[in-house]
Amino acid sequence: MTDIWDPIRLGKAELPNRFVMAPMTRSRANQDGTPTALMAQYYAQRAGVGLIVAEGTQPSEDGQGYLTTPGIYNAAQVAAWKPVISGVHEKGSRFYIQLMHAGRMSHPDNTPHHRxxxxxxxxxxxxxxxxxxxxxxxxxxxxxxxEDIRQTVQDFRHAARCAIEAGADGVEIHGANSYLIHQFLAPSANTRTDEYGGSIENRARFALEVAAAVADEIGADRTAIRLSPGLAMWGIDEGPEGPDLYRYLIAELARIGLVYVHVMHVGSEDLLHDIRKLWKNVFILNRPGRARSAIGTDVASGLADMESYGQMILANPDFLTRLKKDAPLNQPDPTTYYGGTEKGYTDYPAL
Structure with missing residues (x-):
């Protein structure tokens, strides 16, 4: 039986265990999208898990949604990410940058160009x-x-190259949580009548074009995607065809050969098992609100190859040590999730 503490190969990298730090927006970058020394401290504190997936990082000025989120599309941002990533590598973890284009989940006041x-x-x-x-x-x-669509695909490609230049081991394309790619998938947000709207194949086209472009640029063995089948929020409704759309999308992504799919599971258990059957590479599963007693159960059952955790790791920089020692976990402070200083960010106590 596979154990969550067992090592695993991810592309060309060997990971010491099957724990993943899920991507979590923290809004503590500089106004120009460059990561800060405080961000470097935050991620290095949490290294030790097999894989850290960085917070949603915009691939372009158009991609920004929230205040003080990081970017990865210019030289200054590449340079500022380097110490963040090297600090994580020094402690034995691998680091993927999540490429997040917010799409309509944005406000002109929050972006550099105010468009x-x-x-x-x-x-x-x-x-x-x-x-x-x-x-x-x-x-x-x-x-x-x-033309906007073609340019945005190229923006993802360029950002992926920048991520690798910054030292990242790969990128995770954000196709979940009601952001741009998810908006294309959902008929409530996508009423197009061209080749990007209507049928399942058309609504999945943008996601597949982004995945193919990124894989072509940096290699499929360093390209991943995150999905949230069945998630209904901020006006997103995938409709009755939702499960079939994901079955089609997963099968087509498998043709591209992405290194992993990361599913935030909030929907159908049957669909989740179908996705697992269709996906032969590394499968990462995130169950929001998972009980501590259930840690490792999806890996042990074979449903997942790795499990990702958000709030537990956010509040416990020494998460793995606490698990090994069966020690109590710090509780996260939601009032400090977004923006601010070291409070609720790098000041959670270790054992």
Missing amino acids: QALAPSAIAPGTEMYTPTGKKDIPVPRAMTL
């Missing part, structure tokens, strides 16, 4: 967002032209 957000269709998500002057309704985005 209208891009999305599959001109449909607002119907929610609010923090801006420099407080909470505001998210405005209606601009429907992407075919």
